[in-house]
Amino acid sequence: MGTAAGLRSAGRTWALGSCGIFYLGIAAIAWGAVTWVEVGAWTYHYSDRGDYAWEQARNYCQTFFTDLVAIQNKQEIEYLNRSLPFHKRYYWIGIRKLHGTWTWVGTRKALTKEAENWAAREPNNRRSNQDCVEIYIKRPQESGKWNDESCNQKKKALCYRASCQPFQCSQRGECVETIGSYRCECYPGFHGPECENVVQCAKLEPRGVHMNCSHPYGDFSYNSTCVFRCQEGFEQRGADTLRCLPSQQWSADTPTCTAISCPVLSAPDQGELNCSHLYGDFTFGSKCAFSCQTGFALTGPESRECTATGTWTGDSPHCEAVACPVLSVPDQGELNCSHLHGDFTFGSRCAFSCQTGFALMGPESRECTATGTWTGDTARCKAIACLALSAPDQGELNCSHLYGDFTFRSKCAFSCQTGFALMGPESRECTATGTWTGDSPHCEAITCPVLSAPDQGELNCSHLHGDFTFGSTCAFSCQTGFVLMGPESRKCTATGTWTGDNPRCKAITCPVLSAPDQGELNCSHLHGDFTFGSTCAFSCQTGFVLMGPETRECTATGRWTGDAPRCKATACPMLSAPSWGELNCSHLHGNFAFGSTCDFSCQTGFVLMGLESHECTAMGTWTGDTPQCKAISCPVLDPPSRGQLSCSHVHGNFTYNSTCTFSCEKGFLRMGAEMLWCEATGNWTRHAPVCEEDGAPFLKQVLAYSSGTALALAGIVLSGMLIALLAKRLSNREEKKKLLNPTSDLGSPGIFTNAAYDANL
Incomplete structure (x- = not known):
């Protein structure tokens, strides 16, 4: 591992400032092969013994210190050039070309024109892979300047230990390194040595306005935001939202709220208006009540209120004179009225009378009162009445009335129900004297001939309206051993029949029996063939x-004991x-019985295992x-080279109806069908498809070359060489299609049709 050494200058002391205190001092410690000098908060270091490529140099600095040096000004360059020892390969610093841009790697910020310190004809004078930067220290020419170099060159690592920490400047500003110290460049809205102070705006205290504020840095401080809203019925004047700016001013003036106005109201004719106001005359919340003078009624709402919409x-x-309901002339009568304040209003008086033949029902006169109602009940003229008629027994009554039920000139018709005859007049009429014409009719039941009991039998009758008359019912029965031949009962109808x-009565017999199929019958008779006994x-x-039973006997009810027996062939178990197969049987004596024959077969794709x-x-x-039926097998499939195989098996691995899907890796094209079954x-x-390297880029190049105007003039612009190359490439692909699907042609489906093949190019 390389060694680290601080700047060592004979008899020279570093001067670094920290937090406003100018700090001088030097400390030298020998620690193995590492020598370092530290003063203040910002220190420089370099690899004393080892030379490294740029990446190794940066790893070295990040391992032992902070990073490669990030030079910030010319004074710093002069200091480094003055303090560092000369090294023939010079020193790496923290600048590198990233995505074509020279960048300070520690901050990931692009190098600005103002901060450039390149030597003459630099950078990129060799124009090849010189992406890292060295600094000329104590070079005879252009000392302290920069030069771009290949990142693989071996040089000294020039490192620094930063004074800026992640939580300095209160996280409200940018920490800027200085020699031996740092300074805080505060963000807008903050101030102080560590950006610890926040700009304050004036406290907002609006009146009549609802305010909702958010204070990220303290009450009514920088970036505090207040949203204003007026209550319903009030109108806001001013901005909806205010924000505290870095200038200690709010972004706008405080808004105000004023009550919404409604149009001024006035009292109706012959009426009065009484209003109450909450926020000003005829504004939101104002209420006005309306009333009318005696003798007039208010038409419309009794009160109105000014709403939040200004309406x-x-x-x-409005006020109208009190009115009574309009009276009408009674039917068959007359009406005579006098009016004081208008037709059918308070004080109007009306007299009633009836025509000859009708009687007045109700008061002879009525008067309209102050409450809008008439005195007395409604008068009417009623026709003179006759006694109400009723339908005769077993008959009906149908009446028509001109002036009311059973009144003068009412007519009533009489009829009898089915099975009855009318005795008396068919109709009667109510006369002017209140009496009916004619006498009351009645209905009599129709009679049928008298019936008698049959021989060896009995007769039992019930009569509703008299012996052997309409509705009479007679029931017939026979003595023991005889059966009734004919209806059990007869009824007298409306026609008298x-x-x-x-x-008649006949001796009881049982149904004739016969021998069952494949069987025999042997009978003995006491009272005749197949009779009782x-x-x-x-x-x-x-x-x-x-x-079934071995014997049966004819009973007195004419039925045989037991059920009819049958002869059944010996049965085999049901098949x-x-x-995945089918069963086809033929039966001689019943399903799956002796003599039945069953043939077995399998569905398509299966083979029979056993006797047919x-x-x-x-x-x-x-x-x-x-x-049993077993699924037919197909050959086992393998995935294509540079591809994958995915199969689903219904009846077993690689058997009938198994389906397999093929796909190719990225960059390869499937030549053949995607799915086989x-x-x-x-x-x-x-045939199983294969995966072939995708040749589409070539075709895209040809198509790109022929786009635009060239595509419209394809026959003129395309050169012979491009046409020949395209024809050759397409010819090669046609040959591959034929190899993959030798049985397909242009019009029939194969592994690929031309269109399907071209779609996969």
Whole structure:
């Protein structure tokens, strides 16, 4: 490791200032191979024994001190040139070319023209990779000047230990290194040796304005921000936001709030106005109440209020004379009125009368009162009434009324319900004397012929409106051992006839039985073939099993005991299709029974493992074991060189319906299909693609060359050499497409069509 040495000057003392105190002194310590001199807060150091390339020199300085020297003024250069010993390779300082700009590496700030200290014809007189800077110390010519050098050259490291620390200047200014000390350049709004003081603005105390302030550095100090807002109904005059500036002044004058004004109101005709004001006459919050003189009514709102928008609530009211509802002439009557203050207003009087044949119902006269209502109830003329009529029993009443229910000239028609006949007048009318014409009619039920019981049977009747009349119902029944032939009941209809035909009683029989398929029947009869008491025995042929009772008997209800038996063939276990396969069966005597034959097959992409056909034997077992369907396999795929392979397998690795996706690394182009899948033939849909180095940059260069006007005049401007090169490159790509997809042509799909290939160039 290199050694570090401070500036050693024979009999010379460094003078460095720190915090306003001028400090003089020298301290020399021998520590192995390291010698250093320290005075004040800022010190210089250099590598006494070792020479380093620029990066090594900077690492050395950052390891033992702060960084390579950052020179700030000509006095500092003179001091260094005077104090440092001569070295034939000179010293590295903290300047380097970064992204084409000479930069102080410690602060990452660009070198300004004012701070440049280059030697004559420098920098970059050799114009090649001279990105680091040395300082000529005690050089015979241009001593203290700078020169750019190759960063790999070996030189002394000229270091410094900084006096500026991260938290100096109160973090409110920039710490500037000086020889032996530092100074604070305060940011706007701050002052003091350490920028510890903040500029103060006058305290704001607005009246009638809501203020919300934020103080990052103290109440009403630099960068304090105050936002102003007026209450609802007030209007702000001045800026919304004020900020304390570095000049100790606010950015604007304090705003004020004034109440919003509404238009001046006046009292309505024949009325009065009474207002109260909070913030000034007819301004926001003012309320005005309206009233009218006796005999007049206020039309509109009783009060209005000045809103925050400068408008009054509601519309302007006015006073009108009190009115009563307009009276109308009663039907079949007359109206005679006298008015004092206007039609149908207070003091108006109206008299009522009726035409001949009608009677007045209500007061003979009414008067409009001060409250806008009429005395008494509404008068009307009512027609003379007859007694109310009602419909006859089992009948209906339909009336038409001219002047009211059952009044003069009302007409009522009579009718009977279905099954009844009207006895009396069909209609009656109310006369002027209040009586009805004619007598009251009535309805009588229609009669049917008398019924009698059948032989060996009985008759039971119910009568609603009289014996064997409309609505009568008669039920028929037979003695034990007989069954009723015909309707069980008959009803007398509205036409005077009975529903249905005459019933009769017949001996009970059971349904005729027959032998089951593949079976036999043997019966004995007591009262006739298949009648009550008959017994039948059942049996099955060899190879079939009887399902149901062995015997059945005809009961008194005409039904056989038990259910009908049947002969069922011996059954085998039910078969099901294998996974990815199909089952096709033929059955002679029932599903999966003796004699059934089942054939197995597999879906596309699968092969059958086992017997194709099975048969159900007489013992109820199948020939052979249940087969299986296995997916057809395709050859195993490998990822292409400089590419990747991603596969999904539905039925097993690299089997039917497996899909594989190919991709290429950056800078390589996939030549062939992006996706392959395993077909039912055991083959992949395409050849596996390959990854080839992308040649697109060449084509982009040709296209760039032919852009603009040259593209529009392609046939004229393009030189023969460019056309030949492009044709050759495209020819080579066509050859590669043919190698990758020998079966494809311009019109049929292959691994790549021309369009798909060109899209991937």
